[in-house]
Amino acid sequence: MRLSSLLLIALLASLAAGCAPASEPTTDDGPPTIQPANWPVTSGGLAIDSDIEARIDALMAQMSVEEMVAQTIQADLTTVTPEDVRTYRLGSILNGGNSDPYGDIRAPAETWLALADSFYEASMDTTGGRLAIPLLWGTDAVHGHNNIVGATVFPHNIGLGAARNAELMEQIGAITAREVRVTGMDWTFAPTLAVVRDDRWGRTYEGYAEHPEVVAAYAPAVVRGLQGELGSDTFLQGEKLIATAKHFMGDGGTLGGVDQGDNLSSEADFRDIHGAGYPPAIEAGVQTVMASFSSWHGTKMHGYEALLNDVLKERMGFNGFVVGDWNGHGQVSDCTTTSCPAALNAGLDMYMAPDSWEELYENTLAQAQSGEIPRARLEDAVRRILRVKFRAGLFEAPRPSERLLGGDLSVLGAPEHLAVARQAVRESLVLLKNANGVLPLQPGQRVLVTGEAADDIGQQSGGWTLTWQGTNTTNADFPNGQSIWGGLQEAITAIGGTAVLSADGSYAQTPDVAVVVFGEEPYAEFIGDREDVDYPLDDGLTLLRTYREAGIPTVAVFLSGRALWMNPELNASEAFVAAFLPGSQGAGVADVLVAGPDGAPRHDFTGTLSYSWPRTAVQTPLNRDDPAYDPLFAYGFGLTYADDGSLAVLSEESGLEAESGGEGVFFAAGETGTRTLETRGEGVTITAVDRDAQEDSRQFTWSGTNPASVVITGEATDYAREANGELGLGIQYRLDALPEGTVTLFVEDAAGTRGTLDLTALLDGAETGTWGTVAFMLRCFPDVDPASLTTVFGLEADAPFTVSISDVRLVPNEGQVLCPTS
Numbered sequence: 135m136r137l138s139s140l141l142l143i144a145l146l147a148s149l150a151a152g153c154a155p156a157s158e159p160t161t162d163d164g165p166p167t168i169q170p171a172n173w174p175v176t177s178g179g180l181a182i183d184s185d186i187e188a189r190i191d192a193l194m195a196q197m198s199v200e201e202m203v204a205q206t207i208q209a210d211l212t213t214v215t216p217e218d219v220r221t222y223r224l225g226s227i228l229n230g231g232n233s234d235p236y237g238d239i240r241a242p243a244e245t246w247l248a249l250a251d252s253f254y255e256a257s258m259d260t261t262g263g264r265l266a267i268p269l270l271w272g273t274d275a276v277h278g279h280n281n282i283v284g285a286t287v288f289p290h291n292i293g294l295g296a297a298r299n300a301e302l303m304e305q306i307g308a309i310t311a312r313e314v315r316v317t318g319m320d321w322t323f324a325p326t327l328a329v330v331r332d333d334r335w336g337r338t339y340e341g342y343a344e345h346p347e348v349v350a351a352y353a354p355a356v357v358r359g360l361q362g363e364l365g366s367d368t369f370l371q372g373e374k375l376i377a378t379a380k381h382f383m384g385d386g387g388t389l390g391g392v393d394q395g396d397n398l399s400s401e402a403d404f405r406d407i408h409g410a411g412y413p414p415a416i417e418a419g420v421q422t423v424m425a426s427f428s429s430w431h432g433t434k435m436h437g438y439e440a441l442l443n444d445v446l447k448e449r450m451g452f453n454g455f456v457v458g459d460w461n462g463h464g465q466v467s468d469c470t471t472t473s474c475p476a477a478l479n480a481g482l483d484m485y486m487a488p489d490s491w492e493e494l495y496e497n498t499l500a501q502a503q504s505g506e507i508p509r510a511r512l513e514d515a516v517r518r519i520l521r522v523k524f525r526a527g528l529f530e531a532p533r534p535s536e537r538l539l540g541g542d543l544s545v546l547g548a549p550e551h552l553a554v555a556r557q558a559v560r561e562s563l564v565l566l567k568n569a570n571g572v573l574p575l576q577p578g579q580r581v582l583v584t585g586e587a588a589d590d591i592g593q594q595s596g597g598w599t600l601t602w603q604g605t606n607t608t609n610a611d612f613p614n615g616q617s618i619w620g621g622l623q624e625a626i627t628a629i630g631g632t633a634v635l636s637a638d639g640s641y642a643q644t645p646d647v648a649v650v651v652f653g654e655e656p657y658a659e660f661i662g663d664r665e666d667v668d669y670p671l672d673d674g675l676t677l678l679r680t681y682r683e684a685g686i687p688t689v690a691v692f693l694s695g696r697a698l699w700m701n702p703e704l705n706a707s708e709a710f711v712a713a714f715l716p717g718s719q720g721a722g723v724a725d726v727l728v729a730g731p732d733g734a735p736r737h738d739f740t741g742t743l744s745y746s747w748p749r750t751a752v753q754t755p756l757n758r759d760d761p762a763y764d765p766l767f768a769y770g771f772g773l774t775y776a777d778d779g780s781l782a783v784l785s786e787e788s789g790l791e792a793e794s795g796g797e798g799v800f801f802a803a804g805e806t807g808t809r810t811l812e813t814r815g816e817g818v819t820i821t822a823v824d825r826d827a828q829e830d831s832r833q834f835t836w837s838g839t840n841p842a843s844v845v846i847t848g849e850a851t852d853y854a855r856e857a858n859g860e861l862g863l864g865i866q867y868r869l870d871a872l873p874e875g876t877v878t879l880f881v882e883d884a885a886g887t888r889g890t891l892d893l894t895a896l897l898d899g900a901e902t903g904t905w906g907t908v909a910f911m912l913r914c915f916p917d918v919d920p921a922s923l924t925t926v927f928g929l930e931a932d933a934p935f936t937v938s939i940s941d942v943r944l945v946p947n948e949g950q951v952l953c954p955t956s
């Protein structure tokens with residue numbers, strides 16, 4: 135999948151400050167105080183078991199403070215080895231969205247399982263009299279076991295919300311648990327219980343709904359599916375996993391929908407809207423809760439004692455453990471990723487310290503020894519972690535490959551699992567328009583299927599699919615998947631029709647109907663943050679209009695992680711289906727869109743919006759119960775075949791002021807946005823050259839013998855979040871004349887610190903005259919403060935050299951972004 139212009143837009147937005155929403159506070163009058171007594175009480179879920187507590191007592195009596203601290207630390211697969219676990223006795227590991235065995239996103243299930251065995255065995259190694267404490271491996275199985283080739287990929291939560299079927303959620307949870315078991319992990323970082331209030335948020339699709347009712351109804355169902363029925367013998371045993379309620383809390387309500395931002399709601403809204411999923415999840419026995427990256431009135435959740443401790447643990451009675459989120463502790467004030475006693479002291483029990491674990495371990499140990507972290511707090515954290523391990527039967531369990539379903543490859547993408555995913559796709563579709571009864575497609579029709587997403591399983595699956603961003607996959611990576619085109623073709627031919635896939639939309643023979651499948655390209659987390667709810671791509675509109683002018687009825691199948699302003703596309707189509715991010719079973723779309731042999735629907739639409747659909751591109755936040763609620767399609771809207779599906783012509787005024795530039799794109803199409811392109815020193819010149827369009831690139835020519843530079847520079851900007859998220863600087867370039875001396879790439883911060891990479895060896899003998907792309911992670915410049923970057927790109931040469939550059943922007947790390955110097 136290509137790095138698309140959508141990513142560009144996503145990046146722009148990820149860096150733009152959120153605009154103030156209309157119906158929520160825009161200024162912060164200081165934090166209201168949390169009154170735990172105002173919060174709900176629960177049973178606590180699984181009761182404390184005195185036998186288990188006695189086993190914990192006995193174990194802890196033998197544990198050194200080193201072993202205790204190690205339990206509280208979770209490292210990421212890319213920076214930890216079984217040997218490290220043997221040495222440090224870490225309590226847990228995870229595989230982050232881009233973390234795969236040996237860097238291979240296509241690693242086979244057997245390789246994952248073998249690694250799980252190695253890590254487990256390392257944790258159980260008692261040589262030298264050490265204690266055997268099984269480690270936990272956590273993974274983001276957030277829409278099926280989505281990091282594993284061949285697994286069943288379910289629709290993302292936004293689509294599941296539209297299905298309004300809690301029973302189905304339980305089945306999906308159960309299937310996900312079974313598939314994760316195959317590769318030996320113990321724990322999934324799901325479900326997400328965000329109640330998403332602003333669709334500009336890049337994680338909108340991870341939430342079931344904008345309203346707490348769906349989230350509260352689904353939370354216990356998913357937890358039951360993943361962990362088993364509380365009180366039954368199978369709870370946390372056998373095929374079951376440990377689940378995580380995340381991100382506690384308020385993640386879906388940040389100002390402007392900014393990821394990791396600040397939630398300014400009142401205590402009552404915080405509790406009743408954003409907190410709604412937690413009490414039911416706890417009642418269902420959820421064993422872990424993940425702290426949110428976000429803040430409430432300026433205080434980061436990772437350090438919020440009144441919420442983590444007083445509300446969650448004491449008031450709600452949660453007796454499992456709280457895990458942090460990807461170095462999130464480093465954002466607590468006075469903390470860094472490698473030192474944060476404040477988080478543990480506030481009630482965090484396990485730090486998610488992907489790459490920071492080693493130093494964090496040393497610092498936490500010192501803090502525990504000095505008493506900065508009170509002994510009682512450390513012991514409580516360890517007790518909670520051990521409690522979950524005992525409850526899950528890990529002390530009795532054999533190595534992962536010998537556990538139930540371990541290595542049983544027939545379970546990954548099993549036909550009965552795919553069938554449930556396909557049902558979920560059917561139930562997640564929402565019909566927004568169906569003029570002249572163009573749907574369902576009829577027997578004998580000639581159907582043209584086109585659009586960029588028609589035959590792309592990766593795109594229909596969205597972020598968190600094999601890679602963090604869900605990019606860089608091909609259909610071959612989904613051996614048990616089917617594209618939307620694949621499903622349509624089967625169903626259309628089954629009723630005597632003709633299906634034609636057209637990559638560019640052209641046709642030799644006029645079709646009876648054209649189906650255009652298009653939509654957002656995959657993204658995850660803040661990469662998906664936007665400034666508005668516009669759909670700026672033209673990957674559907676021109677096609678739809680062309681067919682319409684030719685008198686060909688059109689069906690739009692729109693893939694998206696959120697509700698977007700689609701008035702022009704709605705006007706240009708007879709039928710419009712919001713399909714969200716359906717996952718690997720494209721056939722579920724055809725099940726509903728293509729009639730049976732008698733022309734009657736095989737399945738009707740049952741999905742209804744769990745997110746309000748905007749009337750303009752600036753109508754956000756937009757939520758049911760808003761005082762002046764005026765959506766285009768209200769929460770709960772969804773047509774069936776029995777309804778009159780016609781729709782009056784809609785206004786095509788987006789409400790947007792002007793095209794806004796963005797901070798994440800530093801240089802594109804010859805423009806630098808808010809920064810300037812300058813030369814520094816004598817002997818370097820800049821000229822405009824053509825790549826794809828007139829003067830869309832710049833050529834830099836060094837003729838002198840003194841060091842001189844070209845820079846893209848401007849006001850100090852905070853890219854700490856991007857650096858933590860492993861974003862890099864992506865450069866599209868063409869070497870015109872190889873350097874005769876030294877070439878250095880650099881960035882600079884507001885303090886004047888310059889981070890450099892010597893590119894001389896990299897350029898030595900490199901190919902000239904062709905365009906290529908290279909990327910460097912922000913982390914390649916460790917001395918520069920990413921929180922105050924001024925020069926985002928600098929190139930210095932001290933001898934003749936000519937290079938043309940067409941594009942400089944932030945790009946996500948998909949494995950290819952490193953610190954290349956040779």
Ligand code: BGC
Nearest residue numbers: 229230231274323380459460
């Ligand atoms: C995300 C979490 C996820 C974790 C581990 C974080 O960046 O916010 O949702 O579970 O990474 O991949």
Ligand code: BGC
Nearest residue numbers: 230231232460602858859860
């Ligand atoms: C990881 C994700 C994580 C993100 C945090 C990525 O590199 O793969 O799992 O959520 O960084 O920003």
